[in-house]
Amino acid sequence: MRSLCLRLLLSVALLLVGNNVFAAQRALLVGVSELVNQPQSLWLQAPRNDVMLMRDALLKQGFTAPDITVLADGVSGAALPESRAIHEALGRLLAQSKSGDFVLLYFSGHGARWRDGTKRYQEPDGLAENFLARDVRGAVGVDTALAGGVRDVDFDAWVQAFLARNVFVWSVFDTCAATSMTRSANAGGAIATAEGPADDEVRWRGLRAAQLRGAAPTAAGEASAPSAPPASERVARARYVAFFASESHQITPELRLPRRSRGAQPQGLLTWAVVGALERRPATWRELFDGVLSFYPPVIDELAQRFPTRELPSPVAEGNLDAQLFANSAVAASTRPVWRAQRSGDTLTLQAGLIDGLQPQQEVRLAATMEDGTVRSAQARLLQAEIDSARVAVPAALRALSGAASWSAAPLAPPPSLALRVRSDKGLLPPRMNLDYPASVVSVGTAPAAGEAPADVRWTDLGAAGHRIEVLSPALRSGSEATTQVLPDAAALRRRLEALARLKWWTQLSALGNGSSAQVDGLEAVLEIWSGDRLVRSEPVQRAGASLLPLRGGERAALSVRNASGHSIDMVVVGVDAQGSLRAVYPDDPGETNRFERGTQGAPAAKRFELPWFEAAGSRLLVLASTASPYSSPRLFGAGPVDVGAPEVRVRGQLSQEKARQTFAAMVHWAGDAPPAK
Structure with a gap:
């Protein structure tokens, strides 16, 4: 009997702990210091130290030694970090992973960028990112895959494979050209050289593809490409966080850290900062990343003095940063912006x-x-x-x-002046509203009070017949859009009110951009109308407004964005279709960063976005952008567009801004009815 009671107590305790009690935590740590087919002048010193520093930090966080796989040269007992070995290790890790698990995919070493014509998804700057494995060899042609490189599309496929199994993925890339490393190519970037005295030199991670020389394979097996990542269903990145050492056009340093310490050894700056921030026991990924950023200022200030011509790296994070650290959950621990x-x-x-x-x-x-x-x-x-x-x-x-x-x-709370004001026959609001700051919804009772601001929406509960929504505010209507709509159930009602609340905020936000300052020098956002392969007409979105002619039969709309500003751009493009549903345009996955890549007049970053839903009266398109100053936080403008099960997916970057950023805001919708087809 006593044994039975103990077993029952143990079972109850395990149930109280939760579903994650049996979930495993695993990590793959890859550090590439030596490029054996390349000149030693291109080798690095710190990746072998980085993986061991990260391994020790994970052990302190509760990871077990058997669950940490290390691929690194110069590390006792570790397998060599060659391209095939990396893919095989990822395959083994995927095979071990089960729903509820947590994995860290960590990479330290060189990155390279070049034009890859084989990619389905082309980056705004036209370049592909690759992590260089130990056996990397130069590309044969400008449109071929890089032998011995792990492509960004491969990383993206591996991440998707883990997410499809309900595994939480944390990726860390302490490498140059990092921001696009998980995005599914003559590259810029500096030549990797050692600068400074031998006892305190700084090495820069980042190579041009042209610097890499080819080498004949030494064995028959080496000539074949590594196995491709498994094809997986693409799921929303609700269980995903990534830290990148730099933006896609930047390089990142390795140097002796901590500075002025007798025991300092070469380390990647991002790795050192991540480990230091983990020691502060943060509760969420956002707290961890904020801790990472706090380690940067003194090091960046010193490097700026030593190397004034270098563009120093701005770390970037993406994904569900408000989730609990080292847990498998899409539920945010806190959704307040910080x-x-x-x-x-x-x-x-x-x-x-x-x-x-x-x-x-x-x-x-x-x-x-x-x-x-x-x-x-x-x-x-x-x-x-x-x-x-x-x-x-x-x-x-x-x-x-x-x-x-x-x-x-x-x-402490969203501003009441920005809230969607809803008048209802019961003076209540539907529960469980899911909104990104500063959009919100407030009830204004059943009848207007003296001097009270007018309601934006009237909601009537029709019982079994559903819910009637009447849009009272002219600012929330477009063209010939119906002012009254009957929705079938409470879920549809919530989605409609959430869309209207966001639309009210976006409308006020676009009004802030009216005037001569509503531009970002070098940024062009053009709405294009196509008929088949023929461009029929186009107009800059900031001038289009409500005067845009609707589509004729057989025409389609697209948004073309061209960044020649010389800066990276923080950009959000969202829409509301004719049914009131929210549409994400850029980024199309809310788990990805919204930092649009840097371009110049000579080499602009450009991308075209198809808008198949933007065709009927009532649909709207909002484009928001601001220049991203070095060491600044990527800005989402409170415009989280779609609920994908990851509450409050926001992106944060780093440090302080030197001057006010230029800001661009424009909202586009159709005027009147479509003209007859010709």
């Missing part, structure tokens, strides 16, 4: 403003993270809010904190 802030005296400047949904006098919670990971917080009210920044006084309770503290701010 913005970095910089202190000057008794004032903090936030890297967010009106275009992010902040309002003057809005209440925020300020947090100061100390070097040991201790967090102090207090509430405060914004002094002012500009287009892309805001200021707040440091509360008296936090003024004595050390200058080494890292500051951030989060809104």
